[in-house]
Amino acid sequence: MAPRRPPIADLPPALTRGHDHGRCVADALAEAERLCASRDVRLTELRKRVLELIWASHAPVGAYAIMDLLRGEGRNAMPPTVYRALDFLLEQGLIHRIASLNAYIGCSHPGEAHATQYFICKRCGTVAEIDNPGIDAAIAGATKHLGFLPESQTVEVVGVCADCGPAAR
Amino acid sequence: MAPRRPPIADLPPALTRGHDHGRCVADALAEAERLCASRDVRLTELRKRVLELIWASHAPVGAYAIMDLLRGEGRNAMPPTVYRALDFLLEQGLIHRIASLNAYIGCSHPGEAHATQYFICKRCGTVAEIDNPGIDAAIAGATKHLGFLPESQTVEVVGVCADCGPAAR
DNA sequence: GTCAACAGTGTTATAATGTAACAATTATGC
DNA sequence: GCATAATTGTTACATTATAACACTGTTGAC
Numbered sequence: 001m002a003p004r005r006p007p008i009a010d011l012p013p014a015l016t017r018g019h020d021h022g023r024c025v026a027d028a029l030a031e032a033e034r035l036c037a038s039r040d041v042r043l044t045e046l047r048k049r050v051l052e053l054i055w056a057s058h059a060p061v062g063a064y065a066i067m068d069l070l071r072g073e074g075r076n077a078m079p080p081t082v083y084r085a086l087d088f089l090l091e092q093g094l095i096h097r098i099a100s101l102n103a104y105i106g107c108s109h110p111g112e113a114h115a116t117q118y119f120i121c122k123r124c125g126t127v128a129e130i131d132n133p134g135i136d137a138a139i140a141g142a143t144k145h146l147g148f149l150p151e152s153q154t155v156e157v158v159g160v161c162a163d164c165g166p167a168a169r
Numbered sequence: 170m171a172p173r174r175p176p177i178a179d180l181p182p183a184l185t186r187g188h189d190h191g192r193c194v195a196d197a198l199a200e201a202e203r204l205c206a207s208r209d210v211r212l213t214e215l216r217k218r219v220l221e222l223i224w225a226s227h228a229p230v231g232a233y234a235i236m237d238l239l240r241g242e243g244r245n246a247m248p249p250t251v252y253r254a255l256d257f258l259l260e261q262g263l264i265h266r267i268a269s270l271n272a273y274i275g276c277s278h279p280g281e282a283h284a285t286q287y288f289i290c291k292r293c294g295t296v297a298e299i300d301n302p303g304i305d306a307a308i309a310g311a312t313k314h315l316g317f318l319p320e321s322q323t324v325e326v327v328g329v330c331a332d333c334g335p336a337a338r
Numbered sequence: 339g340t341c342a343a344c345a346g347t348g349t350t351a352t353a354a355t356g357t358a359a360c361a362a363t364t365a366t367g368c
Numbered sequence: 369g370c371a372t373a374a375t376t377g378t379t380a381c382a383t384t385a386t387a388a389c390a391c392t393g394t395t396g397a398c
Contacts, residue, residue, distance in 0.1 A: 042365085044375070063355070081376065083356065099269040100323050102355060117308070119317050132311045138303040139286070139326060146297060147331030148288050154269050154325040157308060162316030211394090213346070232384070247349065252385065257346095271355095271384060 018163075025055045028106055032094050035111050041092065049073075050085040051106065054095055059125035060103030098127065100156045105129070115139075115153055121161035128161065187332075194224045197275055201263050204280050210261065218242075219254040220275070223264055228294035229272030267296065269325045274298070284308070284322055290330035297330065 032051055036043040043051075053069050054061050063082050070077035086104055089095040093110045097103070098118060107116075108129045115136050119128040135155060143150045201220055205212040212220075222238050223230050232251050239246035255273055258264040262279045266272070267287060276285075277298045284305050288297040304324060312319045 042374080046376075076377080078376095078378065079356070080358090080378085084376075099325070117311065119312065119315060119319075121317075122320070128315060128317070130311060130315070132307065134307040135304065135311060138301065138307040139324070142286065142299060142301045142304060143288065143326060143328070146288060146299070147334065148290075148297070148326070148328055149330075149334050150288075150326045150328040151291070152327050154323060154327075155308070156268070156323040157312060157317070157319045158321045158323075159312070159317055159319040161318075165316065165318050211345080215347075245348080247347095248385065249349085249387090250347065253347075 025052060028055050028108075031110060032092075035094070036092065039092070041088075046075075046081070047085045047088055050082065051089055051094055054089075054104055055106040057125075058105070058127060060098045060101050060105040060120075060127055062101075062103045066104075096129070098156060099154050100158065115155075117155040118157065119161065120156060120158045121164055122158055123160055123164035126161055126163075194221060197224050197277075200279060201261075204263070205261065208261070210257075215244075215250070216254045216257055219251065220258055220263055223258075223273055224275040226294075227274070227296060229267045229270050229274040229289075229296055231270075231272045235273075265298070267325060268323050269327065284324075286324040286326065288330065289325060289327045290333055291327055292329055292333035295330055295332075 029048065029052060032043055032048070049070070050066055053066050063079070063086060066086075067077045067079065067082045070082070086095065086097075089104075090097060094107055095104050096107050096116065096118070098105060098120065101120070105118075105127050109131070114131045117130045117132055117135055119130060121127070139150070139153060139155075142148075198217065198221060201212055201217070218239070219235055222235050232248070232255060235255075236246045236248065236251045239251070255264070255266075258273075259266060263276055264273050265276050265285065265287070267274060267289065270289070274287075274296050278300070283300045286299045286301055286304055288299060290296070308319070308322060308324075311317075
């Protein structure tokens with residue numbers, strides 16, 4: 001099992017550097033509002049707040065970390081409350097689950113059909129979400145060859161990102 | 170979370186069909202013995218038995234299912250006992266962990282360097298371990314483009330296998 | 339051979355993640 | 369308004385995994 005990540009407030013600046021993160025979060029929330037409205041599903045206060053907490057960094061956040069953050073805001077959040085919000089956000093494609101970390105991360109292009117790959121930096125914790133057609137095509141080719149009917153796929157690469165690697169030193 | 174799989178004795182015959190499974194297990198154990206001897210590490214009775222239980226089917230087996238099987242044999246197995254055996258087998262590359270199922274499966278070609286992909290059938294539970302150079306190359310290309318230094322990767326595709334799909338009916 | 343050192347296993351307790359079941363509340367359509 | 373359904377609250381528990389320390393068996397130096 002992966003070690004527990006520190007609370008969001010303690011995350012290194014690398015997690016949100018190189019871009020206007022406030023804007024980044026605002027955009028994600030606005031897009032979520034728009035999508036939910038168009039689908040006639042309800043992005044309630046709780047669900048929106050959970051999405052916002054997940055977007056607070058580009059590192060995956062665990063369900064219990066989200067629960068603690070909600071509690072820090074005075075909400076008496078119990079596990080089912082968090083997991084239901086996560087389930088909703090997953091169903092709507094607004095977040096993804098990183099299976100190898102048991103953690104959740106905001107989807108950077110919700111609303112579009114995509115099979116995504118994640119590149120997880122073990123130094124700073126940042127996860128890059130990539131939609132690489134080559135990887136997708138290679139997997140599709142393998143499934144076809146096997147006669148396998150794919151429904152969902154998990155591609156997670158753990159390593160060191162460009163910001164944290166030797167070249168960045 | 171994935172539903173708990175039934176105990177090995179109850180698994181559908183599809184899990185081991187199409188080949189001489191006794192031979193399959195025996196080969197895996199023999200290869201494990203050979204590899205451990207060559208590396209000068211100890212494949213103890215416990216470790217060998219856990220490996221054998223994992224190889225009992227081509228479906229992933231959970232740590233607690235292994236524990237129950239060991240107990241069924243009179244061994245008083247507690248979680249750390251099982252996890253330590255699993256850790257050893259993982260380190261030696263004799264088994265793999267399927268992250269999306271929190272379960273373990275025998276490696277079909279241990280000893281060789283390989284980045285593997287898993288095709289998990291949601292009907293029969295069988296997992297096919299594939300080493301597709303195309304997928305590997307595509308992922309390597311993406312990491313290079315990102316300046317990302319990969320260390321380990323997880324590729325798991327869930328769907329319906331050829332034996333269980335509509336074409337097999 | 340014996341004994342020290344270490345690897346492996348046993349044992350107890352607990353942490354981390356996730357779900358079931360039902361009650362209370364809030365939103366929605368009529 | 370009010371019945372209905374969706375959402376959230378609450379309690380309890382299931383599943384997966386690890387920490388810490390005790391005990392046992394193996395190995396190698398002498």
